[in-house]
Amino acid sequence: MPLIVIIDDDVDIVEASTLILQSRGFSVLSANNPNAGYQLIKEKNPDLVILDVMMDEPDDGFFLAQKLRREKNNVPILMYTSVSKTIGFEFGANDMVPVNDFVEKPISPDQLIEKVNLLLNK
Amino acid sequence: MTNGKTKILIVEDEKGLREGIKRLLELEGFQIELAERGTEGIQLGTTNEYDICILDLRLPDYDGIEVLRQIKLIFPNTVCIMATAFASYDTAIEATRLGAFSYIPKPFTPEELLYQIDKACQQRRLILESEKLKKEREERLLELAYEKGRLNTIIKSIADGLLVVNSKGEIVYFNNSCLKNLNINSLKIGEYILHKIPNQIVGMINQLEKDNDPNQSLINQIEIINNNGLYVEAACSPIPFQDGKYSGVVIVIRDITQYKKIEIIKSQFISMVAHELKTPIAAVIGYLKIILDENVNIPAEKEAEYLERSAIRLSGLVELVNDLLDLSRLEVKEKKREFKEIELVKLIKTTIEFLDLEIKKKNIQVEFSSEISEIKLNADSSEMNRVFTNILSNAIKYNREKGKIGINISIDENYFVVKVSDTGIGLKEEDKERLFQEFFRAKNEKTRGIQGTGLGLSIVKRIVESYAGKIEVESEFGKGSVFIIRLPVVN
Numbered sequence: 001m002p003l004i005v006i007i008d009d010d011v012d013i014v015e016a017s018t019l020i021l022q023s024r025g026f027s028v029l030s031a032n033n034p035n036a037g038y039q040l041i042k043e044k045n046p047d048l049v050i051l052d053v054m055m056d057e058p059d060d061g062f063f064l065a066q067k068l069r070r071e072k073n074n075v076p077i078l079m080y081t082s083v084s085k086t087i088g089f090e091f092g093a094n095d096m097v098p099v100n101d102f103v104e105k106p107i108s109p110d111q112l113i114e115k116v117n118l119l120l121n122k
Numbered sequence: 123m124t125n126g127k128t129k130i131l132i133v134e135d136e137k138g139l140r141e142g143i144k145r146l147l148e149l150e151g152f153q154i155e156l157a158e159r160g161t162e163g164i165q166l167g168t169t170n171e172y173d174i175c176i177l178d179l180r181l182p183d184y185d186g187i188e189v190l191r192q193i194k195l196i197f198p199n200t201v202c203i204m205a206t207a208f209a210s211y212d213t214a215i216e217a218t219r220l221g222a223f224s225y226i227p228k229p230f231t232p233e234e235l236l237y238q239i240d241k242a243c244q245q246r247r248l249i250l251e252s253e254k255l256k257k258e259r260e261e262r263l264l265e266l267a268y269e270k271g272r273l274n275t276i277i278k279s280i281a282d283g284l285l286v287v288n289s290k291g292e293i294v295y296f297n298n299s300c301l302k303n304l305n306i307n308s309l310k311i312g313e314y315i316l317h318k319i320p321n322q323i324v325g326m327i328n329q330l331e332k333d334n335d336p337n338q339s340l341i342n343q344i345e346i347i348n349n350n351g352l353y354v355e356a357a358c359s360p361i362p363f364q365d366g367k368y369s370g371v372v373i374v375i376r377d378i379t380q381y382k383k384i385e386i387i388k389s390q391f392i393s394m395v396a397h398e399l400k401t402p403i404a405a406v407i408g409y410l411k412i413i414l415d416e417n418v419n420i421p422a423e424k425e426a427e428y429l430e431r432s433a434i435r436l437s438g439l440v441e442l443v444n445d446l447l448d449l450s451r452l453e454v455k456e457k458k459r460e461f462k463e464i465e466l467v468k469l470i471k472t473t474i475e476f477l478d479l480e481i482k483k484k485n486i487q488v489e490f491s492s493e494i495s496e497i498k499l500n501a502d503s504s505e506m507n508r509v510f511t512n513i514l515s516n517a518i519k520y521n522r523e524k525g526k527i528g529i530n531i532s533i534d535e536n537y538f539v540v541k542v543s544d545t546g547i548g549l550k551e552e553d554k555e556r557l558f559q560e561f562f563r564a565k566n567e568k569t570r571g572i573q574g575t576g577l578g579l580s581i582v583k584r585i586v587e588s589y590a591g592k593i594e595v596e597s598e599f600g601k602g603s604v605f606i607i608r609l610p611v612v613n
Contacts, residue, residue: 012408012409016411016412019420020415022419023419024417082401106405109412109417
């Protein structure tokens with residue numbers, strides 16, 4: 001049973017995402033800030049990380065993704081974003097944002113599951 | 123001659139001749155003065171400007187040439203006639219060299235003299251006329267130079283940069299602001315500059331030359347120093363020749379850095395607002411989708427909880443929209459303030475009563491004390507209400523169960539001081555400074571789960587400052603915070 005770690009500061013998003021993933025048979029652990037999320041990844045070594053951008057945290061989601069890659073941790077990362085369209089910033093996987101894919105909030109169960117399966121089957 | 127009679131000085135040592143000439147010329151209407159010796163002649167001729175001087179070449183004390191030299195030195199426009207019985211070629215040449223007008227050999231007849239005098243008068247008139255014209259021209263040139271200088275000073279002083287380039291790409295004119303706004307150390311008139319100025323400007327110059335349309339102007343915004351160090355707007359207009367053909371461009375370079383910075387702040391604010399609006403919506407949609415999705419199994423007891431959470435998030439959203447509206451009203455000052463006399467003690471007590479339910483829910487004890495029993499403020503009551511509601515509801519929201527809230531009013535010189543203290547979670551040092559910024563919310567394990575828009579305190583700060591007041595915070599993380607509001611005492 002694949003283990004997924006969700007890191008998002010919005011408790012409701014974490015709750016809804018957890019339920020979607022659990023319904024499809026995934027094990028889910030969560031953290032509400034990048035630091036706690038980092039510890040969880042180190043301890044549990046998950047198969048996939050769902051990471052929110054968390055722009056208002058001092059060390060945001062981007063920072064955590066970069067930190068993991070610097071440590072040669074290549075766990076697939078699916079990034080939650082909420083304002084990419086509004087600020088006109090085209091998110092894409094690159095050195096600045098070393099993640100594997102993006103999901104635009106609000107999340108829909110089908111889309112989330114599709115992206116998770118795609119990353120896990122690679 | 124300029125005003126009335128022509129003045130003539132006669133320097134002649136021979137008494138009979140001297141007096142004879144005087145009588146003759148006075149009859150003709152001239153004003154005559156006489157000198158017997160050279161010294162006397164020099165003295166008179168160099169203190170007053172005579173129209174004409176008749177100088178004897180041989181005087182007992184001086185050579186007539188010397189008298190001529192001295193007079194001409196002071197009054198070069200005096201017309202001098204040399205009279206002599208010993209005319210020689212050499213003296214004639216010397217006298218002419220020194221500026222003598224003519225030569226009259228002695229003895230002369232009255233007709234001969236009058237003929238010479240008449241010619242001298244004409245000469246004098248010509249000299250005076252040309253002097254007058256020369257003076258006028260000089261004055262006009264001076265005026266023109268002054269006018270040009272004034273225009274130059276004005277152009278040099280304006281904040282907009284001005285650069286004029288000819289069709290060969292050489293500088294014709296530039297001002298100081300041009301150097302500043304293009305971040306160039308120095309330019310020289312006549313130097314080729316297309317390699318020195320930003321490519322965008324060169325592009326505009328080339329375009330204008332190609333199009334050759336005298337009515338076309340091009341405007342571009344150009345980043346001169348990265349990261350908004352210097353941003354300019356360059357407006358290029360062609361300068362046509364008289365035949366309408368392109369002869370160069372005039373470029374006005376305006377510093378718009380401040381404007382750009384405001385634009386960036388504005389767009390940052392909008393994306394922050396969008397983020398804040400979208401976050402609760404995303405949470406609610408998330409819950410609704412899992413409730414509606416047949417593939418997601420929700421434990422029965424959870425469904426009601428998710429709907430409850432959705433309602434809470436939507437209430438938060440409404441609160442946020444209200445805060446945003448308040449903020450924008452404060453920003454544009456569109457809302458008319460209704461100033462009236464407010465009793466501060468009463469206002470705070472009413473606010474406490476209004477929040478009674480929340481206070482009781484958390485079992486919080488409120489202590490109120492005031493040095494002064496009655497404090498009158500002239501303010502908009504809805505704004506003052508907002509200030510104390512926000513501050514007090516924060517003191518409740520971030521307090522612990524069975525905590526305390528202290529409200530103390532005192533007077534300090536020209537300010538009423540309201541201190542609101544709580545026994546809540548307090549603030550970390552790094553959060554204190556950003557506390558009053560829009561959308562800032564202290565994030566730590568203790569604030570998680572506490573709802574807020576992140577706008578409450580920035581609204582409070584704006585209102586307080588609009589009344590020339592001040593707000594500050596003292597706090598210790600884990601122990602509590604004190605918010606201190608100072609409002610000026612107005613008589």
